Amino acid sequence: MRRTASVLPLILLGLGVFTLVLGQLLDRYVEPRVKRTPVDVATDSVLTGTGSYFDTGALQTVHGKRITITRRIVGDVAAAERTGNAVWNVSTQIDTPTTLPLRDPRRSFQWTTERWVTDRRSNLPVHCCGEQPSFRGDAYLKFPFDVQKRTYQWWDGVLGGAVPLKFSGTEKVLGHEGYRFTGAVAPRRTGVTREVPGSLVGRPKQRQVAAEQWYANAGIELVVEQRTGRIMNARLAPRITLRAPGASSDAVTLLASDRVEFTEATRRTQVAQTARDSRRLEVLGETAPTLATVAGGVLMAAGVAFLVGGRRRRAVQEDSQSVDRTHTGD
Structure with missing residues (x-):
């Protein structure tokens, strides 16, 4: 005893x-190793809204049509294990009511593919591993962990540059609170040119013209979960136009919408994943x-x-x- x-x-x-x-x-040791960008991702996010687009069949811009933007992200696990970075292959397609039922990105209104490489801890870009394009900034497909109430440089793939997004308060998405970041893009040349008939951009005497592509976004709004940096909701107001070389005004509207936003299904998926990862980090x-x-x-x-x-x-x-x-x- x-x-x-x-x-x-x-x-x-x-x-x-x-x-x-x-x-x-x-x-000090376990949590920081868990707080890393995942590499084995396979997710879809969909934004929808009403807007205008250039109908190539009718050779004119049609209005009041449904626009669907689908982004698919697939992680390259082998490259991530080899380099220690997050390597994501990203496919973005824009569909109209005509192309959406085809379910083929090659037949969509517009389709782009990208390869993003970021540091798994800081979320900063890493220029290696076949990265395409070479991007800048500290936020894109997600924000860094432990998001602060400050301005972030968000990479806009259409613009081909970083856009400052300022902290604009908080907002709840399906009951889950996040930080709201807002910004805008004034009309700007993207550096892309398109060969079009001269008559389309006000140059009827020229058979073909290398028209300038211009881009603007009147309202970028992202709601981000503070702990994980995940984007729970996104609202955009893109406008893509063509101008004759050196012209000061738009000649053709390729795509425009006052608002495209995550669908309800995408918001639910994003919030569910956010809640799971946030609880894990909190514990x-x-x-x-x-x-x-x-x-x-x-x-x-x-x-x-x-x-x-x-x-x-x-x-x-x-x-x-x-x-x-x-x-x-x-």
Whole structure:
């Protein structure tokens, strides 16, 4: 019985030290290694809205039509394991009511493919591994972890440049709160030219003209989850036009919409993934280390209390035995 009592404080102290160390390991080593951009991704996001587009069959811009933008992201796991970076292959297609039923990106209104390489911790671009195009900024398909209330440089693939998005408060998406970032793009040349009939851009005497492509976006709104940097909702107002070389005004509207936004299904998927990843980071980075620290402190305090109490009891017993021997001697 005495041996059990003397061993118990040591067990409690040992458990306390172990739990405290475990809390520090979770906070300093485990959580930072979990807080990395995933590499084995395979997701679709869809934005829809009403707008205008150039009908090549009718050779004119039609209005009030449904526009669908589908973005597919597939991670290149082999390249990621080889380089330690996040390598994502991205396919973006724009569809009209005519092309959407075809379900073939090659027959869509517009189709682009990209390859993004980013640092898994900072989300900054890494220029390697067949990256295409070479991009700048600190936010694109996602924001960095632990999003701050500041301005971020968001890469706009159509523009081919970074757009400053400022923090504009908070907004809830399906009950999950996120940071809202907003910005806009004034009309700007993209550097792309398109060979079109001269008559299409006000140059009837020229058979073919290398028309300039211009781009604007009247309203970029992204709602981002603070802990993970995931984009839970996106609203855009793109406008892509053509101008005759050196002209100061648009001649043809290729695509325009006052608002395209994530579909309900995409928002639900994004929020579900965000909630799962956010809870995981919260448990590993906050809840578990805090509980481990508290529990470790309690166990160590209990062990010390048992040790002190045991010493006091032994001291009292020894004094009592000493007194008994004295009385016996008398």
